[in-house]
Amino acid sequence: MILPYLAAVLLALATAYSAVVSFRQKPEEGSAEPSWIFPEGAKRPTRIFISIATLLLLVALGAWFSINARNSTPGSMRFLIPEGYSGWVRIEFEVPDATALLEEAGQTVLRIPPSGTLRTSSPEQYGWVNNSYGFYSRAGVRPIPDSGPGKLIWGKINGEASGASGKRKYEEFFVGTQQQFKGQVEGAKSRD
């Protein structure tokens, strides 16, 4: 968290310096030697060096972005929730003794138990992910709408909780109608 303070201090310095440079009297020709603090432009070798360094920096940044973009393919998560379940669903990631998440047809499948809490040793996925939701039962899987008027997925949050076993990343969302979700939220508020 030192970055904002460092940025503010440097900004103050840059403001003061630029103000002095802008408003100070222009020295007459040959009357004063340019000092290191107020130089009269950079020499040719310095300009060439800075131009090459900038070019190299831009090339390195471009390469880094393209490699990152190639490696981080958008993930896709499929949440399977027990049929008829209504309430908060919680997924805890990086739990040491828990099982890893399954991959099916390029999708990460999260099968939520009837308790509503799933613990997994797999890490949380970041970036643009394409999530889908479904109710599972013996009859099969039927999709759950997560947008539009019949939406049943609400209040999705990601967080990090610290406890006796260290920090743990988790994800939560509510399954139910808008009315049920509002009732939950208002109930929680009145308890606080």
Added chain:
Amino acid sequence: MLPFILYFVTAVLTGFHLYTLLSFTLYGAPFNLLELVAMLGSFCLLIAAYVSLFSPRTAGQLALIACLAMWCFYGPAIAKIARTRLGKPAAVSQFYRPSVALQSA
């Protein structure tokens, strides 16, 4: 070389900080126009860094404008932090010590 280093480092640091703040809008944080203005300021400061290699005075004027644009965001932000840290919490209710009045017979 000094003005180049000063403007360049300031522009990179403030730019990265403001980019981080602006990226929070993707996660639902409210958009702050001053952050965008300050981000443009840090971009101008980056240009001023390169101009300083040729004309330090012009670069200084450009850098000053850029810095003032950035203070639009950093000024109120610092004031808010100072007010939060230094301000005393207001008492919700005042405490009165109960006093027992002893009546002499």
